Amino acid sequence: xxxxxxxxxxxxxxxxxxxxxxxxIVARVQRRIGPPWYQNFIDVFKALSKHPFSNGWIFDFxxxxxxxGAIATAMLMPLGSLKxxxxxxxxxxxxxxxxxxxxxxxxxxGMVGSGNPWASIGISRALxxxxxxxxxxxxxxxxxxxxxxxxxxxxxxxxxxxxxxxxVMPLGAIVAFIxxxxxxxxxxxxxxxxxAEIASGPMVELSGKYLGLLQIMHDFSLxxxxxxxxxVFLGGxxxxxxxVKFVVVWVLAVLxxxxxxxxxxxxxxxxxxxxxxxxxxxxALFVLFGLTL
Amino acid sequence: MAASLITLMILSVVVYFISKxxxxxxxxxxxxxxxxxxxxxxxLEAGSSEKxxxxxxxxxxxxxxxxxxxxxxxxxxxxxxxxxSIRWLETQRYRAAFNMFVLMMTAGSLGVFMAADLITLxxxxxxxxxxxxxxxxxxxxxxxxxxxxxxxISAVGTYxxxxxxxxxxxxxxxxxxxxxxxxxxxxxxTGFKLAVFLLLSLAxxxxxxxxxxxxWIRKTYALSPDAFSSILSGQLSKLGNYIFTLxxxxxPSLKVxxxxxxxxxxxxxxxxxxxxxNISIVIGTLMAIKQDDMKMLMAFSSxxxxxxxxxxxxxxDPLGFEGGMFHIFNHAVASAVIFMAFAAVIYRxxxxxxxxxxxxxxxxxxxxxxYLFSIISLAGIPPMSGFISKWMIYxxxxxxxxxxxxxxxxxxxxxxxxxxxxPLAGIFLGQLPKRYREVREAPIVMLVPMVLLVLxxxxxxxxxxxxxxxxxxxxxxxxxxxxxxxVDQENWLIRGFAGSWNTVLVFSLFLTGFVVAYILYSLFPRxxxxxxxxxxxxxxxxxNVYTGGEFIYSPDLYHYNTNFYAGFERMYRNHxxxxxxxxxxxxxxxxxxxxxxxxxxxxxxxxxxxxVVATLLLIFWVRW
Numbered sequence: 003x004x005x006x007x008x009x010x011x012x013x014x015x016x017x018x019x020x021x022x023x024x025x026x027i028v029a030r031v032q033r034r035i036g037p038p039w040y041q042n043f044i045d046v047f048k049a050l051s052k053h054p055f056s057n058g059w060i061f062d063f064x065x066x067x068x069x070x071g072a073i074a075t076a077m078l079m080p081l082g083s084l085k086x087x088x089x090x091x092x093x094x095x096x097x098x099x100x101x102x103x104x105x106x107x108x109x110x111x112g113m114v115g116s117g118n119p120w121a122s123i124g125i126s127r128a129l130x131x132x133x134x135x136x137x138x139x140x141x142x143x144x145x146x147x148x149x150x151x152x153x154x155x156x157x158x159x160x161x162x163x164x165x166x167x168x169x170v171m172p173l174g175a176i177v178a179f180i181x182x183x184x185x186x187x188x189x190x191x192x193x194x195x196x197x198a199e200i201a202s203g204p205m206v207e208l209s210g211k212y213l214g215l216l217q218i219m220h221d222f223s224l225x226x227x228x229x230x231x232x233x234v235f236l237g238g239x240x241x242x243x244x245x246v247k248f249v250v251v252w253v254l255a256v257l258x259x260x261x262x263x264x265x266x267x268x269x270x271x272x273x274x275x276x277x278x279x280x281x282x283x284x285x286a287l288f289v290l291f292g293l294t295l
Numbered sequence: 296m297a298a299s300l301i302t303l304m305i306l307s308v309v310v311y312f313i314s315k316x317x318x319x320x321x322x323x324x325x326x327x328x329x330x331x332x333x334x335x336x337x338x339l340e341a342g343s344s345e346k347x348x349x350x351x352x353x354x355x356x357x358x359x360x361x362x363x364x365x366x367x368x369x370x371x372x373x374x375x376x377x378x379x380s381i382r383w384l385e386t387q388r389y390r391a392a393f394n395m396f397v398l399m400m401t402a403g404s405l406g407v408f409m410a411a412d413l414i415t416l417x418x419x420x421x422x423x424x425x426x427x428x429x430x431x432x433x434x435x436x437x438x439x440x441x442x443x444x445x446x447x448i449s450a451v452g453t454y455x456x457x458x459x460x461x462x463x464x465x466x467x468x469x470x471x472x473x474x475x476x477x478x479x480x481x482x483x484x485t486g487f488k489l490a491v492f493l494l495l496s497l498a499x500x501x502x503x504x505x506x507x508x509x510x511w512i513r514k515t516y517a518l519s520p521d522a523f524s525s526i527l528s529g530q531l532s533k534l535g536n537y538i539f540t541l542x543x544x545x546x547p548s549l550k551v552x553x554x555x556x557x558x559x560x561x562x563x564x565x566x567x568x569x570x571x572x573n574i575s576i577v578i579g580t581l582m583a584i585k586q587d588d589m590k591m592l593m594a595f596s597s598x599x600x601x602x603x604x605x606x607x608x609x610x611x612d613p614l615g616f617e618g619g620m621f622h623i624f625n626h627a628v629a630s631a632v633i634f635m636a637f638a639a640v641i642y643r644x645x646x647x648x649x650x651x652x653x654x655x656x657x658x659x660x661x662x663x664x665x666y667l668f669s670i671i672s673l674a675g676i677p678p679m680s681g682f683i684s685k686w687m688i689y690x691x692x693x694x695x696x697x698x699x700x701x702x703x704x705x706x707x708x709x710x711x712x713x714x715x716x717x718p719l720a721g722i723f724l725g726q727l728p729k730r731y732r733e734v735r736e737a738p739i740v741m742l743v744p745m746v747l748l749v750l751x752x753x754x755x756x757x758x759x760x761x762x763x764x765x766x767x768x769x770x771x772x773x774x775x776x777x778x779x780x781x782v783d784q785e786n787w788l789i790r791g792f793a794g795s796w797n798t799v800l801v802f803s804l805f806l807t808g809f810v811v812a813y814i815l816y817s818l819f820p821r822x823x824x825x826x827x828x829x830x831x832x833x834x835x836x837x838x839n840v841y842t843g844g845e846f847i848y849s850p851d852l853y854h855y856n857t858n859f860y861a862g863f864e865r866m867y868r869n870h871x872x873x874x875x876x877x878x879x880x881x882x883x884x885x886x887x888x889x890x891x892x893x894x895x896x897x898x899x900x901x902x903x904x905x906x907v908v909a910t911l912l913l914i915f916w917v918r919w
Contacts, residue, residue: 006804010811050819051819051820052820053820053821053822053823054820054822054823055822055823055824055825056822056823056824056825057824057825057840058656058657058824060656060663060724062816062822065812065816066809066812066813066816067809067812068812069808069811069812069815069816070805070808070809070810070811070812070813071805071808072808073807073808073811073812074801074804074805074807074808074809075808077804077807077808078801078804089797089800089804091786091788091795091796091797091800092795092796092797092800092801093794094686094791094793094794094795094796095794096686096689096690097677097686097796097801100675100676100677100682100685100686101676101677101801101804101805103674103676103712104676104677104805106712107671107674107676107712107716110716111667111719111724114719114720114724114725115656115724115725116840117654117724117725117726117840117853117854118840118841119725119853119854119855120841122720122725122855122856122859123855125716125720126855126859126860126861126862127862129712129713129716129860130713130860130862130863132709132712133706133709133710133713133863136705136709137702137705137706137709140701140702140705141698141701141702141705144689144692144693144698144701144702144705145698147693147793148693148694148696148698151792151793152793152794153690153693153791153793153794154793154794154795157794201841201843206841207840207841210819210820210822211816211819211820211822212822214819215812215815215816218815266862267862267863268862268863268865268866271862271863271866272866283698283702286698290696290698
């Protein structure tokens with residue numbers, strides 16, 4: 003239980019600072035100076051301290067459910083070794099992925115409950131996008147699980163002690179990384195938010211603490227997504243190593259997204275169901291015939 | 296057992312007459328009969344068997360663990376719907392007939408599960424199908440055509456089944472399932488076994504709406520009386536799943552087709568069924584996403600979930616078998632509640648179009664919650680029980696290395712988030728149209744069965760061991776990989792091939808997450824609640840939501856529920872349609888019939904006389 007609590011604290015501070023750093027990086031890419039790295043802490047605490055408006059009980063309930071789901075998933079996440087695995091019996095991949103959707107469903111419900119069509123459009127885009135990135139990702143994960151004969155994350159980490167999965171199945175790792183960018187909702191896959199088109203989509207009606215809580219939820223989600231990738235593809239190690247890998251993956255994703263424009267929704271689907279899905283199946287074929295590196 | 300079935304049949308007539316006098320009393324009696332048959336089923340001991348001699352033909356009944364499981368699932372749904380109809384039936388014209396046929400169908404279904412030989416099974420199957428067939432066109436005029444399509448496709452399935460049964464009788468000289476199983480294992484003719492397998496499973500394909508024979512589902516589920524759709528989807532389609540269990544597992548397809556293994560220890564016929572299941576998942580999901588009628592949406596969802604069950608059972612893997620069996624339960628409960636919730640919504644709003652509704656959450660919160668928890672179960676999200684069966688099916692597919700099937704299963708699962716969210720957003724959330732301002736919550740009689748079923752599903756999501764243990768016992772009896780234990784009740788674990796998980800722990804994490812979130816939520820300044828329509832309530836201007844500077848005077852227009860996934864739906868707008876192919880075949884037969892009709896049944900008396908004379912002459916000439 004202590005480890006689970008540590009997960010939450012780490013997720014909060016790590017991802018909020020990283021988001022600030024990401025703003026800095028993007029600014030530098032665009033030849034701006036950018037805000038200080040702790041800007042996101044200021045934003046969240048400011049949002050939390052303001053008097054908000056609520057659009058009815060389902061709006062409140064949705065926000066709580068979103069945050070609750072994200073917290074539950076973040077508590078389950080192993081951090082790179084058995085020592086930092088909160089619940090070794092239950093860190094099953096499918097459990098984590100599906101528990102993760104509780105938060106997504108809560109957010110979708112609350113935001114559509116605000117009664118604003120922009121929010122509905124954003125949610126419809128977000129769910130469609132889920133159909134895009136999850137499929138290649140799950141096919142890759144199915145081949146990983148088939149290869150190692152375990153879906154337990156900490157066991158997957160332990161089995162990579164000799165050679166990272168990135169080098170065992172590079173195709174799979176690439177596909178998973180592309181899916182990861184979609185999961186994180188970074189450009190070119192920020193279709194659901196799209197501030198200039200649909201007024202920030204799901205977030206259009208958020209004010210005060212609702213915005214703050216959903217930002218925290220978003221941080222926990224990012225934490226889960228990136229940790230999953232690091233655990234499954236980048237081997238194990240102690241906590242420090244894990245954090246280094248975490249930061250590297252984050253910075254890479256931010257750099258890629260800093261230079262790309264946004265896809266349209268069907269372009270996104272065609273993209274994900276094209277090359278990444280094909281590569282995922284190719285990877286599965288390699289695994290099936292034992293042709294891993 | 297035979298006595299109980301006959302009693303139920305007689306009681307259905309009694310219930311008819313009671314309902315004729317006082318429909319409410321009749322419905323209550325109907326409910327009580329259902330409830331007592333549930334207790335009767337609980338009291339039956341596995342292994343007991345009976346013989347009836349009917350017109351010189353011996354009919355066998357036998358009570359097994361499989362019959363117990365299917366009967367319990369069926370009765371749960373049926374009893375819930377019967378309670379539901381104590382109030383709901385007031386919207387119907389043929390109340391007495393509805394009660395009678397539902398009870399008759401209950402007897403038929405129980406008979407199917409009890410049957411120990413193929414002919415008995417066929418007889419009770421027809422009783423169940425025919426009595427349900429007569430309920431379908433009761434409410435809506437357009438449903439008559441739907442009932443005809445239902446009858447025809449059911450007939451395709453049942454006649455194929457009967458033909459298969461006769462083939463078996465011709466070769467082995469018996470209809471007894473236990474004897475047939477033995478003979479099938481010893482038989483060396485692969486062609487014969489394959490033919491029988493496919494003929495028998497065709498009945499299941501037709502009944503549970505698997506791909507080539509799924510076309511009746513949409514109209515029949517959508518147009519039949521609203522509460523009856525619950526039974527159609529939650530109970531009657533499980534008859535089809537029973538047939539699958541029978542031909543795949545009770546007749547051990549692994550042993551029977553041991554020389555036909557194609558891939559990863561799955562025999563060819565099972566693989567055929569899995570392929571059909573895959574196609575059903577894809578079709579059901581894609582079609583459900585774009586429906587505007589909420590009942591049609593759920594009808595296609597039933598097609599997709601039928602595919603899941605078939606895929607799970609077809610793998611003949613311990614995890615796949617238990618996952619498929621448990622999914623039967625989960626889908627029964629979830630879809631029954633969803634259709635009941637829809638019936639409650641239609642009861643109040645008189646429409647089933649998603650595009651005509653919105654914002655009903657403020658008027659019908661409990662119906663909304665019942666729907667919400669059911670879709671969580673249906674979409675396979677923890678902590679509801681639907682997740683457990685999906686988890687098991689995934690484990691089986693990954694274990695077998697069946698990546699394409701796994702891909703389709705993932706597609707169906709994520710696609711189900713898309714389609715179950717549509718009614719949620721379109722009916723319950725968003726702006727409330729002016730015409731529904733007076734709508735009230737559904738009556739308590741209708742809420743009780745929904746809430747109870749949701750609680751059952753919720754409880755089994757946290758503590759699934761009672762049902763899982765039953766299924767595991769069935770699996771041990773059928774001898775499917777008996778060394779593989781899934782249920783580990785001492786450690787509260789469910790074990791897959793790749794890792795385990797603790798249902799109670801997941802639920803407590805979930806609860807912790809909620810509590811932490813709630814504490815955070817209540818720590819910070821209280822929100823001021825704003826009404827979506829204030830201050831311009833009279834005009835109904837949504838002034839408290841962001842409109843981008845526009846003034847919008849109709850809340851209906853400010854509610855996004857048509858073409859919800861426009862971006863995605865555009866991608867498969869011009870899809871090929873199986874329904875249009877079947878309707879083209881139907882048109883061909885119709886035209887042939889028309890042609891005959893024009894030639895032989897012309898409206899003039901002289902032509903008619905001519906044909907009569909010609910026929911008589913022909914008969915005399917050939918001297919028949």
